[in-house]
Amino acid sequence: MTDLPLAPGSTIGILGGGQLGRMLAVAASRLGFDIVILDPDPDPPAGRVSAHAIPAPYDDPRALEALAAAASLVTYEFENVPAGAVAKLAEIGVEVAPGPLALKVAQDRWEEKTFLNANGAATVAFAKADTAEEAVAAVETVGAPALMKTRREGYDGKGQRWVEHAAEADRAFAELGGVPVILEAAAAFERELSIIAARGRDGSMAVYPLAENHHENGILRRSIAPARLSPQAREQAERIAARILTGLDYVGVIGVELFEMAGGNLLVNEIAPRVHNTGHWTMDGCAVDQFEQHIRAVAGWPLGPTHAIARVEMLNLLGDEVDGWRRFAGEPETRVHLYGKREAKPGRKMGHVNRVKAL
Amino acid sequence: MTDLPLAPGSTIGILGGGQLGRMLAVAASRLGFDIVILDPDPDPPAGRVSAHAIPAPYDDPRALEALAAAASLVTYEFENVPAGAVAKLAEIGVEVAPGPLALKVAQDRWEEKTFLNANGAATVAFAKADTAEEAVAAVETVGAPALMKTRREGYDGKGQRWVEHAAEADRAFAELGGVPVILEAAAAFERELSIIAARGRDGSMAVYPLAENHHENGILRRSIAPARLSPQAREQAERIAARILTGLDYVGVIGVELFEMAGGNLLVNEIAPRVHNTGHWTMDGCAVDQFEQHIRAVAGWPLGPTHAIARVEMLNLLGDEVDGWRRFAGEPETRVHLYGKREAKPGRKMGHVNRVKAL
Numbered sequence: 118m119t120d121l122p123l124a125p126g127s128t129i130g131i132l133g134g135g136q137l138g139r140m141l142a143v144a145a146s147r148l149g150f151d152i153v154i155l156d157p158d159p160d161p162p163a164g165r166v167s168a169h170a171i172p173a174p175y176d177d178p179r180a181l182e183a184l185a186a187a188a189s190l191v192t193y194e195f196e197n198v199p200a201g202a203v204a205k206l207a208e209i210g211v212e213v214a215p216g217p218l219a220l221k222v223a224q225d226r227w228e229e230k231t232f233l234n235a236n237g238a239a240t241v242a243f244a245k246a247d248t249a250e251e252a253v254a255a256v257e258t259v260g261a262p263a264l265m266k267t268r269r270e271g272y273d274g275k276g277q278r279w280v281e282h283a284a285e286a287d288r289a290f291a292e293l294g295g296v297p298v299i300l301e302a303a304a305a306f307e308r309e310l311s312i313i314a315a316r317g318r319d320g321s322m323a324v325y326p327l328a329e330n331h332h333e334n335g336i337l338r339r340s341i342a343p344a345r346l347s348p349q350a351r352e353q354a355e356r357i358a359a360r361i362l363t364g365l366d367y368v369g370v371i372g373v374e375l376f377e378m379a380g381g382n383l384l385v386n387e388i389a390p391r392v393h394n395t396g397h398w399t400m401d402g403c404a405v406d407q408f409e410q411h412i413r414a415v416a417g418w419p420l421g422p423t424h425a426i427a428r429v430e431m432l433n434l435l436g437d438e439v440d441g442w443r444r445f446a447g448e449p450e451t452r453v454h455l456y457g458k459r460e461a462k463p464g465r466k467m468g469h470v471n472r473v474k475a476l
Numbered sequence: 477m478t479d480l481p482l483a484p485g486s487t488i489g490i491l492g493g494g495q496l497g498r499m500l501a502v503a504a505s506r507l508g509f510d511i512v513i514l515d516p517d518p519d520p521p522a523g524r525v526s527a528h529a530i531p532a533p534y535d536d537p538r539a540l541e542a543l544a545a546a547a548s549l550v551t552y553e554f555e556n557v558p559a560g561a562v563a564k565l566a567e568i569g570v571e572v573a574p575g576p577l578a579l580k581v582a583q584d585r586w587e588e589k590t591f592l593n594a595n596g597a598a599t600v601a602f603a604k605a606d607t608a609e610e611a612v613a614a615v616e617t618v619g620a621p622a623l624m625k626t627r628r629e630g631y632d633g634k635g636q637r638w639v640e641h642a643a644e645a646d647r648a649f650a651e652l653g654g655v656p657v658i659l660e661a662a663a664a665f666e667r668e669l670s671i672i673a674a675r676g677r678d679g680s681m682a683v684y685p686l687a688e689n690h691h692e693n694g695i696l697r698r699s700i701a702p703a704r705l706s707p708q709a710r711e712q713a714e715r716i717a718a719r720i721l722t723g724l725d726y727v728g729v730i731g732v733e734l735f736e737m738a739g740g741n742l743l744v745n746e747i748a749p750r751v752h753n754t755g756h757w758t759m760d761g762c763a764v765d766q767f768e769q770h771i772r773a774v775a776g777w778p779l780g781p782t783h784a785i786a787r788v789e790m791l792n793l794l795g796d797e798v799d800g801w802r803r804f805a806g807e808p809e810t811r812v813h814l815y816g817k818r819e820a821k822p823g824r825k826m827g828h829v830n831r832v833k834a835l
Contacts (some may be wrong), residue, residue: 125801125814125827143502146525149801149814150828168524382490396720404760404811404832426785440483442508447778452763455484455508468508473566473763 119189119212121417125149128168130188130211130411132175132202134161136456136466137194137392140400142167144408150416153187155180162457163194175202175253185211192369192415196223196390197270214368214415219390222365226268226299229388236364238357239386241376242302249287255300256283265289265304265362268297275335304384306376310344313396314358315410315420316367322376323410323420324355325403328395330374336464342398343476350381361388370411372396394466398429399470401452430472439467478548478571480677480776484508487527488771489535489547489570491561493520495815495825496553496751499759501526503767509775510544514539521816522553534561544570551728551774555582555749556629568819573727573774579750581724585627585658588747595723597716597744600735602663608646611694614659615642623660624648634694663743665735669703673717674769674779675726682769682779683714684762687754687790691732695823699790701757720747729770731755753825757788760811760830789831798826809833 123129129145131138134156142152142163142408152167157174164170169187173180176199184191190212198220206213222232227245234240244255245268256263261283269274278289280300290298309332314324325342358373365371372393374386397409405413405421434441439461445451455468482488488504490497493515501511501522511526518534523529528546532539535558543550557579565572581591586604593599603614604627615622620642626635637648639659649657668691671684684752685702717732724730731752733745755766762770764780772779793800798820804810814827 122802122805125798126816126818139505143505143525146498146502146816147813147818151524151816165510166502166525173699396786401763413805415571424810439508443481446481446772449781453508454506457485457505457508457510459485 123150123189123416123418127151127189127416128153129416130155130184130191131163131194132156132166132191132198133194134158134163134167134170135194136162136164139166139456140408140454141192141194141392141411144406145412147409147417148412148418150412153184155184160459162367165457175199176205178205185209190214190415194391196220200224201366211362215371215390215397219365219367219371223388223390224269226266226387227297230299232364233385233388234359236360238360239382240385241304244296244300246286246290246300247412249290249295249299250333251354252286252290252300253283256280256286258345258458259300259302262303264301264303265293265298266301267293268281268299277335279321304376304386304390305378306384307346308377309376309377310346310383310385310441311340311393312354312358312373313370313393313399313407313421314355314373315407315414316362317414317420318368318417320363321420322359322362323423324358325396325399325407325423326425327351327354327375328398330395334464336435336466337433339393339433340398342402342429342431343425346377347381348371350377352385357383357385361385365390369414370396370407388396394433395431397454397469398431398456398471401473402429425476428474428476432453432470432472433439433466434468434470436463436465436467437461442468447469448472482509482548482775482777486510486548486775487512487546488775489514489550490522490526490553490555491515491550491557493517493522493526493529494553495521495817497522499767499813500551500553500751500770501688503765504771506768507771507775507777509771512543514543519818524816531647533559535564537564541568542765544568548709549573549774553750555579559583568719574730574745574749575725575727578724578726578730582747582749583628585625585746587657587658588642591723592720592744592747595719597719598665599744601697603659604656605645605649605659606656607650608654611645611649611657612642612658615639615645618659618661622661623662624652624657625660626652627658628655636694663735663745664737666738667703667736668745669713669734669736669742670699670752670754671713671717671732671734672729672752672758672766672833673714673721673732674729674766674773674782675721676773676779677727677776679722680779681718681721682757682782683717684755684766684782685784686710686713687733687757689754693823695794696753696792698792699754699757701761701788701790702784705736706740709736711740712742716742716744722743724749725772728773729755753792754790756813756828757790757830759813760832761786761788783835787835791829791831792825793827793829795824795826796820797820801827804829807831
């Protein structure tokens, strides 16, 4: 067993070496930890700010053994960690946080919504389908238009189709590969919001102010935080976050995406058992950002303060938008965060800027 | 020649991989740069947050060639970089910033004070001595008690002796190794202050609010910033910083240590052509800290804002004081910065904490 709180000088393993792993690694280094990254990419962005990197598939047994030998505990930057990898790490005896229940729930959209509803967090109506016939029936159940999503994988709008009429469901089902899907009723939401929250080893919780989020083509474009909303809506969001964290016996930072409906009621869209793009504003808007908070939580340290010290507009830099660095660098109110990715493919998250104003 | 402003994705070399190099590396990574460290230590603190580390003496020609091959430009975390190393890098054609004049002046206490006085920055009275006889005469010139310091090397109170009477100067001279020294008149100062300032490639300048500093046994113990002082004193400090930066045709961040005399007049104690321990408060007290500011300056980016957004008490963690991390981690107002050093030798700078309050 790992001695907690984890002492500075210890090594923390991270599955995944993208921008989230990179920002986690930087936050961990500030607290005196060393980082080892496991990522199939031989030159992942996080590897260049970490003590070690192991280039191997996530489920490579020897790589997992090397990771376990180097690290006192392991966390991850993305929810689609193979279940076998986590089982292997558990078998070796190295702790993985957040734990297996969070991964199980987050990896399957049907499990996720079922868990949410069972824990008092409302969602849109939904139904699952394993066949084309079930897909048609599911659209009839939830009502058209409905959003068909693969139960597993898929991010940034990938792996989903709108179905306008039940009769089109079989074609959409085939287009998504004939894999198990979930059908979701359309949410006539007013705004997309999110809440970033953390739970420590001792069950203590900390929630950040909500962010208002704007997506384009399924990809987050910008967040504004703290979002303006009623005290009632804020309390509802915090209650939802607390129920999810407790229900998952969670350790670490979680991102909860919300729909604000007409009248102010909140539905949960989805959860991400990790640091979250809509929490990047905390890097310049809070004394302890979501990355340090996650490291504090998994390392068994006390959680840090979460109140806003500034108002932030976070703008994702997608693809060649990163070429705007010269302009952003010259804006006094703009903090530049670039991820060190070699190639600016269209839609790829290359960095973000936080435009900071007084509260 | 390196294209400036330096584009993200480029590599910056740093001579020295201690805590200053580490915090520079982290700041550079945030702007999308890769870092290569040159340090004789095979496992320097900065190496574990950098893309590459070259373990070799600073004046190793092959190591310098490898550094120059990897990096678009080179900077340093300490002023005692061997002149030969900088000459070698210049010969290869890789730019070093801050430039050779700053190093020449900062490496020799007599050159330094001579430069300061020539540029309108007052210091205590001083005289140089190359022999025991000259040392006695120098004490008679500046008046006893006088502080004898080796002209070169020495930091954190090392390489210096108080001389109470001129007759004792020959013994002190021998104790310091018989090397060239400088004698300084005692400064009956009220407070020790410092100003951290930056100058960009285009000659633009930015100065941070002053810090009030407290030393113990020649080692910085704590800084409080912004220091409370009169507008006149602040203007004098800013004028001094500007004259030094201009006089050195400086690029990067500089630390200027000041004595505040009775009545408020400021004398310069010494300058450090690098990021400075008394500027660590900027990590939590300013939107752009001294580390990012230095990277911006040497990379030819516009300088960032320097106004305080909070009031900070910075406390150095020396030796086993770093074991207090559990307590500091539990203080909501305290930000923890640990350097990843393996061994907590007495007096060694292991980390610092910034205690943050509203302005």
